[in-house]
Amino acid sequence: MPELPEVEIAARVVSACLEGHALTRVTVHDARIVRKQSKAAFRKAVLGRAVHAVTRRGKHLLLMLDDGNVVWVHLGMTGKLVAVPNGARPPANTRITFAHGEGRLCFRDPRIFGGVTAGPGDRVRESSGWNRLGVDALDIGRSGKRLRMALVPKGVGRRDIKVALMDQHRLAGVGNIYASEALFRAGVSPTTPVGELAGVSWGRIARGLAAAMGETLGAHSEGQITYLKEGGVDNPFLVYGRAGEPCPRCGAAIVRTVQGGRATFACGKCQPDNQPGT
């Protein structure tokens, strides 16, 4: 269930495992993971090529092959890319295995919300939606101005800031977790209409977002990422998944609401509604 930081880690795993190697064996264990083309067409577009670079934009990955073909990968909600040593068992729910002489990479995805497509770069960038992604959230840095320009180019808008942050066509990479985390760090209510946010708030949100994503990236600078709800890992987030627990800043109870059909977590005290000038 990856957002930008988890996909960034995945990109590094792919680089380390596949870069510089020709893919001599490509096994599609479940054809449903292949999007917009047949399993045979996918294999044909990949087999025998070497991976020479891996790029990420938002939550999307692109593996650049040495003949101009590319492999688009999206992890969906439960996707994970795992380097598996020769001889070791592939993880459960592995949908695709990319293998070369010295190792292999398994794409496991229990729910199959993720997907892959392969073919000529121009065609795949168009069909996969890569071309329609907004600015990558890491490129916003800590700039409130850049964040506002990305989300509200016309300066007006009524959508909730929480919903706007998750719009991949404007800002690529932020999902449900980091949207809640950034707004908590900023002290901004998730239901604030974007058109009503003051300049200082945009700055706080940008810095909150950078800090939240930066912590995850830093914590996993080496090795694999572990998703929440997987294998008894402690929840590393400040408010996400903590309904009813005390706010780490003021002690008031964290409240769970629903926006756009998605769970939102916030502190009612630190992130008050109808706050003039936020």
Add this chain to the structure above:
DNA sequence: AACGGAACCTGAAAGC
């Protein structure tokens, strides 16, 4: 253009 809701799937956890 913009929003809500259902759909795509499976597995883990909570509830009974």
Add this chain to the structure above:
DNA sequence: TGCTTTCAGGTTCCGT
């Protein structure tokens, strides 16, 4: 214990 319900971090499509 075991059955049922609920929920999940993403995206797309469809109707309003």
